[in-house]
Amino acid sequence: MSSTPVSAGFLPLVDAAPLIVALELGFAEEEGLALSLTRAPSWSGLRDLLAFGQVDAASMLSPVPVASALGLGGLPARIDALMVTSLGGEAVAASLPLAAKMRMAGYSFDFADANAARDSLRAVGEPLRIGIPFPFSMHAELLYRWLGEAIDVHTVPPPMMADAVAAGDVDLFIVGEPWGSVAVERGVGQLLLPGTAIWPASPNKVLAMRHEQVEADPDLTGGLMRAVWRACRWLALPENRLATSEILARPAYLDLSSEIIERILSGRVVVSPDGEERSADRIVEFFSGCATFPWRSQAEWIGDRLAARHGLEPAAARRIAREVFRSDLYRQHLGPAGADLPAASSRLEGAVKERGLHPAAQGRVMLLPDAFFDRAIFDPDLR
Template sequence: MEKSTQKTAKFFSRVLLAAIVTVFSLSAMKTNAQAGEPIKLGFIPLTDCSPIVMAKELGLFKKYGVNVVVTKESSWANVRDKILTGELDGAHCLYSMPFSVYTGVGGKAGSEMKIAMMLNSNGQAITLSNDFCGKVGFKDMAKVAPVVAAKLKAEKEVTFAMTFPGGTHDLWLRNWLAAAGVNQKTSKIITIPPPQMVANMKVGNMDGFCVGEPWGGVAAMQGIGFTQIATQDIWKDHPEKALVVNKDFSAKRREDLKKVMKAILEACMWLDVPANRKKTADIIGKAPYVNANNDVIQDRLNGEYNLGCKLGQKIYKGDQMVFHKGGLVNFPRKSHAIWAMAQYVRFGYLKEAPNYKAIADKLILQDLYKEVAASMKVKVPADDMKPFSLTMDKTVFNPANPAAYLKVVKR
């Protein structure tokens, strides 16, 4: 009987050991599978999707050990929805979109999208239709309001387009209208996805639009409209696109996110080398990416703007679209988040001021960026939360006191 008991005990010991080995094996397999699990990053067909696209094309994601799949998305609203649901882990995104969504301007209030790093500065434009050709010149702000007023009187409606409520293009457009003295309540402002801007202007659906390149350049090339102003003329070195990520992804796959950021940061450095811009234009101009004329992409990347409407050429040197600028571009600043949210109050999106600082703290992964930058020996600027002014509007914005700014700024 004793021998039988010993045999039974040995049998169960072997079964238990086998079970333990199996559990650890499955756990290891799960961990390994998760490490190689694809990371899905979206982009909108715009020139400033280049950091994500070129990180993929140059093999930088592989270099840093992450399996990244990039997907072309149809609209910013689509990007928002996919990031929030986790269908996308992250995306090339309007830097102000997370604040717009969280405050309820451009989505369900309280929905969290995290900013990991910035991707570029400058390089957007306001394009006017040919109805304005010969009546308003390049950067000729004094004539904008009278021409708009005359058009309103004749046609009862003037329509401008941007790409997402509370997004950067919306803010640049509204700042431009305010600077020109146009009462925004008299203008219709609609939302159109970036790649559809030129086609919509061609059939007369809008009088002007604000969007990222290359679509302003394409409109000028096709003779559909002309560049009235570039956004770097509104605010030199303004923040533009960001790497925005899903909340759970940023928490559960932090190490993988850091690798993604390293790859994109290296791509941003590469993109700022002038000799690399032709290759960039040739690649992102292809159908799977932006699907636009390579020469137009390259010219505007280089700061060579053929304005259209017989206005000639404008050359930008140092303030064209930039992606790194020694680290000045990529640092996500909380002061810029506060400025964007102050615009929501300024232009009537929000009736009351939000908790600016708390929202910026919640949505910007600034410490994570600093960690990545330190590992790559990239200098982090020390200018966050300091007062600043836009190039066009000289009103001082103090991120510690948005209320004072809102009392004096033009509406």
């Protein structure tokens, strides 16, 4: 029986693993898909590959489909977020000169306390040049949420972040792993926090496709969703971390030492060039606690943030945003495959203080903690 060709794009990041594993372990093939992968050099490049139809799907920054629907970024196509493929996965890091000043201001680099890190940065009292991977990214949203809107941000592709720090172009940055750890390995940066210290359950990447293709080819859409969902489930098993790191390390993917990747997957993070280690439980999450479910309230949070920054009407932005996180298709295609299905498709964001059952979940569905660093709660129904 012939297979249906499907192409997908990714950036060389640890949280591109679901697409890579879907290909390498045969999950896509089992769905009758001949999956091919294209590594893009930057997020703008990957966005354009998807928007102009040069790839069918992508491991995409979660705010990009929302920005597209809101008319931001000049995209010629609506993009749908079919499922979340990773929570977290980012690291916040400082240049060595800035890190030294933070130490003098009393910061302990415990890799967990976002409030203490922010207070230390403020105590340094200098304007900071901050690197982000893309304007429409969860990385940017986390930084704005943590440090406030009045920050000086510069776009730097993830693989070039260590070079930007070494050249003195940025003082502080947030980037998807392993590129924060690469800056540490190169002796040019020190990790301050995982992105999960700001928002533990932030939806970083989504499986994205053009809306017109999603609607035109439900069989391909469902097959790809199932393949990626099965890859996420496989990635969640601790016994698969070593194999995952060896797959991701290959030249076609991250082209890095598998040891660095395995440490990140295991939560044993080296935070300084001196070899200091910190534990970071769930620095990236692929599956547990309904991690793959595209909550419409997450899309509304993104839409609300983008509306405030770009002068859009907030209620309209939230209404448009929620439609591009396709929880309806998740229920349709992944429910029969065995995925846990929350009772509702929207929830209070930031309300889950500890792992456990939640009012928006059915009896057997466990949710992960998602409390913001400042304990604020986003209620889409009160906006």
